[in-house]
Every structure is written in C-alpha cells, then in structure tokens.
Amino acid sequence: MAKHETPLLDQLESGPWPSFVSDLKQEAASRAKNENNIEYQIPTDAVEDLIGVLELSYKHGRTHWKHGGIVGVFGYGGGVIGRYCDQPEMFPGVAHFHTMRVNQPSGKFYTTDYLKKICDLWELRGSGVTNMHGSTGDIILLGTTTPQLEEVFFELTHKYNQDLGGSGSNLRTPADCIGQARCEYACYDTQAICHALTIEYQDELHRPAFPYKFKFKFDGCPNCCVASIARSDISFIGTWKDDIKIDQEAVQAYIGGEFPPNAGAHSGRDWGAFDIEKEVIGLCPSKCMKMDGKTLKIDTKECTRCMHCINVMPRALRIGDDRGLSMLVGAKAPILDGAQMGSLLVPFIRAEEPYDEIKEVIENIWDWWMEEGKNRERLGELIKRQGFQRLLEATGIKAIPQHVSEPRSNPYIFWKADEVPGGFDRDINEFRKYHQR
Numbered sequence: 001m002a003k004h005e006t007p008l009l010d011q012l013e014s015g016p017w018p019s020f021v022s023d024l025k026q027e028a029a030s031r032a033k034n035e036n037n038i039e040y041q042i043p044t045d046a047v048e049d050l051i052g053v054l055e056l057s058y059k060h061g062r063t064h065w066k067h068g069g070i071v072g073v074f075g076y077g078g079g080v081i082g083r084y085c086d087q088p089e090m091f092p093g094v095a096h097f098h099t100m101r102v103n104q105p106s107g108k109f110y111t112t113d114y115l116k117k118i119c120d121l122w123e124l125r126g127s128g129v130t131n132m133h134g135s136t137g138d139i140i141l142l143g144t145t146t147p148q149l150e151e152v153f154f155e156l157t158h159k160y161n162q163d164l165g166g167s168g169s170n171l172r173t174p175a176d177c178i179g180q181a182r183c184e185y186a187c188y189d190t191q192a193i194c195h196a197l198t199i200e201y202q203d204e205l206h207r208p209a210f211p212y213k214f215k216f217k218f219d220g221c222p223n224c225c226v227a228s229i230a231r232s233d234i235s236f237i238g239t240w241k242d243d244i245k246i247d248q249e250a251v252q253a254y255i256g257g258e259f260p261p262n263a264g265a266h267s268g269r270d271w272g273a274f275d276i277e278k279e280v281i282g283l284c285p286s287k288c289m290k291m292d293g294k295t296l297k298i299d300t301k302e303c304t305r306c307m308h309c310i311n312v313m314p315r316a317l318r319i320g321d322d323r324g325l326s327m328l329v330g331a332k333a334p335i336l337d338g339a340q341m342g343s344l345l346v347p348f349i350r351a352e353e354p355y356d357e358i359k360e361v362i363e364n365i366w367d368w369w370m371e372e373g374k375n376r377e378r379l380g381e382l383i384k385r386q387g388f389q390r391l392l393e394a395t396g397i398k399a400i401p402q403h404v405s406e407p408r409s410n411p412y413i414f415w416k417a418d419e420v421p422g423g424f425d426r427d428i429n430e431f432r433k434y435h436q437r
Helices: 007-011 020-033 046-060 112-125 146-159 190-200 202-206 248-255 308-312 356-372 379-386 388-395 423-436
Strands: 099-102 129-132 139-142 216-219 234-240 289-292 295-298 323-329 343-349
Touching: 007 046, 020 046, 099 146, 112 129, 112 139, 112 146, 190 202, 190 216, 190 234, 190 356, 234 356, 248 295, 323 356, 323 379, 343 356, 343 388, 356 379, 356 388, 379 388
Parallel strands: 216 234
Antiparallel strands: 099 139, 129 139, 234 323, 289 295, 323 343
C-alpha cells in the first residue's frame, strides 16, 4: 500500500501518454521491496516521500522545496544543487534531497555499460531517479543526502572518469548537437570544439566567479537542434560562405513527384502534389530563390542560410563547402527582462583547432561582462542596458550591416570627444559666439 494518498497525481496517469508519476511509483515500490538486496545509502522511503511532497505542492499551489544554502563537493563551487523540503517532519525521506549535475559527453554518446554503472551508482547512493537530460544537457541525478555527495563524486571521477557539470554563477556545461558524427548538414565539428572549450575553461565551469550563469551551445547548422539561438549566452551556429549546391535533375524529380519532400517525413498523409513555388520559393524569408524555366536559381548574397529549402529538398540541395560558424550573443529564457534571442556578433569564423580566434572573442566578452554586469544580470541584459555598441568596443569588432536588426527610431547622433576634431569645447564656444552675434 502506498505511503501517501495522491488523488491529484493519479490524474496525471489517466491520459494517453506515459507519465512520470507511474515511473516514480514504480521506483518507490521497487525500493520498498528491495528485491535486489541493495544496501541503500539514503532513506528507503525517499521516493515515496518525494511523491508525497509533489502531491502537497499541487494541493497548495506552491512549492515545498527550498534552497538551503551552499552545498557541494570539496574544491568545486558548482555541480550540486542543494534541495531541502520545508516539511521535514511530514516527509523525512526527503528532508534533504540534493541534485547532482553530471557533465554529458559531447553529442551524448554513451555505452550501455556506462549507463548501467551510472544507474547502479545512483540506485545505491541516491534516489534512483534520473533526468536524461537537463535543459543544459547534463545527466541529472535527482535526490541524495549531504553525506553521499562526496561518495558519488569520488566514484564518478575515479571509476568512470566523469566530471560534474556547472551550476550557479559560472560557465554552465557546454552542450552540442550530434554534429559530423551523424549529420550531413554539420558545418563544423561540434563535438571537438565543445570538448575543447569544456577542458579549456574548467576553472570557469567549477568555480563560480561570474555575475550570473553563462552558457555555450554548439549547433552544427542553422537547423539549431540544441536551440542555441534561444538559450545560450554565446551560440555557435554552423554556416557557409559559398553557394548552396544544386542538383537540377533532383529538383525536377521533386517537382515531378519522384522524390517525396521533407525526406518523406509527411508520407503518412496525402498533402497533394508537391508545389515548389508554394512550399519552397514562396517560403524563402529573403526571397532569394526563383525558377528560371526548369532551372532553380539562388542569389547567394541574399540567402540567410535558414535551411528551409535544404530541409524540404535534401536530395536536390546541399550546404556549401566554405564552412565555419557564426557567433551570436545574449540569448536567454525569462529572468529579468523576459526572453531574448541571440544577436549576431561574428558573422563567420573558422572552427579550427586550437580555436584561438574564438577564445579571444569569448574572453573579451567575459572581461566586459564581469566588469560591468550587475549581480544576476545575464549577458543579454547587459547588452540591452548598455547597448550593442559597447559590446563591439569591448570585443574590438567593427560594426557591420549584419549587426543592424532594424532602422533606429532615434534620429540623434552622439559623438565621442575623441571623434570630433578639436573636441567638444571648441564646438560649444563656436555655438556661444554665434548666438552672441
């Protein structure tokens, strides 16, 4: 019999989709029976009490978890998120129920042996409840007690050669798409640069010294499979400088119905005959495409590399060969000023080891943000407060048309003193003389 009555949670199991509530109940029952004779290192009823806390939160319409100050492992300021229940007498199994973030491998490639070991470790020293993966990308190990933190950390680092991820006001765990390992659209090796920068910036990852969190995300192409443009302070999005490669015979095969559009993704429904004008050319955001008789033409200088045409006709269109990445800055979810998308800073840069040019941009941004950023102010909010021009000055990047998203509404031009021959004092004196006359 369940330890807690959960009428509200039970409703979440009634729909047609798999429910996390069912998973929690299954784990709670398994720990109660302990058929595998595991010497659990945290309370056996921890998951049952977790279910009880959640039911109470739904009933009251507010959380019953609180931050209990700083808790972590020796030498690290990040990687562990302290969680304490505000009803410890009612739910002693989760009086403290800390989360650990584990740095995922680039591209999230695992062996089944590794995953089994992680699960066995957490079943013994934690709640057995995991999240694969957190929104930043880490393996999330949900729920353990303070004495077990060092034990888990020791086994992760010494037995599995695995590190903790980032939490707090530091560099969060860099995340990347699957890249060139499996994807034909990847314009650079996302796994290589993600791994290299993770190793390079270990101090920034584990010892919080920033005004607030800072995220890297690496998308191999503009399809943005890890949503870097919406979620990362610096997003690295693969792109190319030359023409999209066109197979004109394959274009005609799509028009003639020989090839299904969207790689057959909608083949289960009858959408009618493929219409290249309506489904490709008409949906091009910069109107850079046209049919010239039976020939598809693309004006490269107007193309924004949005990937739509390539996604619809992958056998006819391919990414170019002169490849690199764009760097965008300032994206975030709602914190102070609401959600923001990334703004273009570097239109094109080569992604080649040892990535010195990219590191220079990163470190110039950090120097400015750490000097000027307020407490809990993300990079995007600092840019919004001080202006994109200040970012360009801090990074030494010259302003170009691609930095302008829309015409300015303020007609006034402001000059710096060193940009005016003779300085402002001379202009003010001339102005006074004119009016005195």
